[in-house]
Amino acid sequence: MNDLAMATTPTLTHFLVISAALFSIGLLAALSRRHAIYILIGVEMLLAAANLNFIAFWRYGAPSPQPTGVMIALFSIAIAAAEAAVGLALVIAVYRHYRTTNVDQFTSMKG
Amino acid sequence: MSTVAFFAIAIFTLAAALAAASFSKLIHAALCLALAFIGIAAFYFSLGAEFVGLAQVFIYVGAVAVLIVFTILLTRRESDAPVQFKWSGAVVALAVFAGLIWAIFKSPLPGGAAPAVAPLTVKQIGESLMTSYVWPLQCVGLLLTGALIGAVVLVMDEKP
DSSP states (O other): OHHHHHHTSOOHHHHHHHHHHHHHHHHHHHHHOOBHHHHHHHHHHHHHHHHHHHHHHHHHSOOOSSOHHHHHHHHHHHHHHHHHHHHHHHHHHHHHHHSOOBGGGOOTTOO | OOHHHHHHHHHHHHHHHHHHHHOSSHHHHHHHHHHHHHHHHHHHHHTTOHHHHHHHIIIIIIIIHHHHHHHHHHTOOTTOOOOOOOHHHHHHHHHHHHHHHHHHHHSOOOOSSOOOOOOOOHHHHHHHHHTTTHHHHHHHHHHHHHHHHHHHHHHSOOOO
């Protein structure tokens, strides 16, 4: 029992597979719905999957004096927050104009 | 970190993320997104990045999820039909997933458990932010200020 648990301790590959699954689910949310807020939800999930990869590589990689992976994840979280704020403000601004949040109907600039 | 805990968190996170992607009611999707973010924060805690996990909970669950819920409530109309699901998106997502899995198992990755390292303290993170990463920190501060002002300007009512 103990041997089995030792053999299946989570490795870097486990985290990468989880991150890949999360990335694909984010892509699914962003691509399969024609709704602006679903697309933003999907993009947030993509960014979270990338962050999980940074943290996993930092933890499993060679030890370094600088916590680079953690720093990149922190900055990425800050940038994702800025993206969400501006994105949702855009959704509200566009909603005022078109009275819908369906991205297929934002067609004024279509050639 | 034990395997049982890893798989429990993994199943919780992926189930919440799938629910967020598949619920046709937007408000349910947003709340499931908050659950998925909590699962990701649990991964950060288990990987020894407690500060990032806390930041994740504060920023994503505390701010971004609430912001999304507010936007849904502000843009909701009674006549809105449920958002349809496009299967072409699912095909693309599956193809990307297959490609990523292929790449992961092709790459020469370090196997085995994580190397034992001294726990990362908040003091260390603060010192790094103030020495090696001071320029990125200033840039992020500028970006957040710009984003805040931009968001307010975007939704401000135009005076006639």
